[in-house]
Amino acid sequence: MALMVPKVSIGANGRAMPVIGMGTASLSPEAMLEAIRIGYRHFDTAFVYGSEQPLGEAIAQALHLGLIKSRDELFITSKLWCTSAEKDLVVPAIKKSLGNLQLEYLDLFLIHWPLRLSKEMRQIPVPKEDLLPIDIKSLWEGMEE
Numbered sequence: 538m539a540l541m542v543p544k545v546s547i548g549a550n551g552r553a554m555p556v557i558g559m560g561t562a563s564l565s566p567e568a569m570l571e572a573i574r575i576g577y578r579h580f581d582t583a584f585v586y587g588s589e590q591p592l593g594e595a596i597a598q599a600l601h602l603g604l605i606k607s608r609d610e611l612f613i614t615s616k617l618w619c620t621s622a623e624k625d626l627v628v629p630a631i632k633k634s635l636g637n638l639q640l641e642y643l644d645l646f647l648i649h650w651p652l653r654l655s656k657e658m659r660q661i662p663v664p665k666e667d668l669l670p671i672d673i674k675s676l677w678e679g680m681e682e
Contacts, residue, residue: 542578552644554612555579561588569595573604573611582638583616583649584630589637597639608640616649617680620656622671627679648676 544553558579559572569580569592582588592613599605615638621630631646653671654663 542576547645552612554644558612558614561592562586564588564591566591566595566598570598570604573599578610579612579614581614583618584621584634584637585616585618585649589615589634593638593640612644613638613640614645614647615643616647619650619652619654620658622648622653622676624672624675624679627676628682646680648680 542555542557544555546552547554555578557577558581559569559577561569561580561582563586564572572580573595580592582592596605596608596611596613600608605611615631615634617627617630621627631643634646635641635643651671651673653669653676655667655669658664658667
């Protein structure tokens with residue numbers, strides 16, 4: 538039996554977002570496909586999770602199997618990682634995420650954390666030398682693009 542999940546309208550276009558979603562940080566493509574099969578329609582992913590490509594594969598398989606009729610039945614959220622938290626890096630980052638997901642659009646694209654990290658950042662906790670100043674106004678302009 539498929540889940541019946543309530544939705545809320547967001548944004549100026551009134552797009553409906555399911556209030557319950559599936560986080561994909563540690564899910565296999567098989568688990569993502571099973572989530573679609575039982576009725577999940579909102580998936581939260583991020584470049585840094587490494588789950589965009591497996592989610593894209595699960596969506597493609599769900600379409601092929603007829604579990605969903607179109608991508609429009611899903612609400613997909615992804616996030617801008619902190620190493621791309623600069624105005625000129627936002628569009629390339631979202632294009633990379635879209636390519637990983639094999640999608641033409643995202644329903645929601647968030648700034649993952651409100652900070653900027655150097656490209657060399659390789660560990661958590663983040664060393665102080667990898668924390669960089671962030672220009673939120675400029676970054677938001679990149680998000681609007």
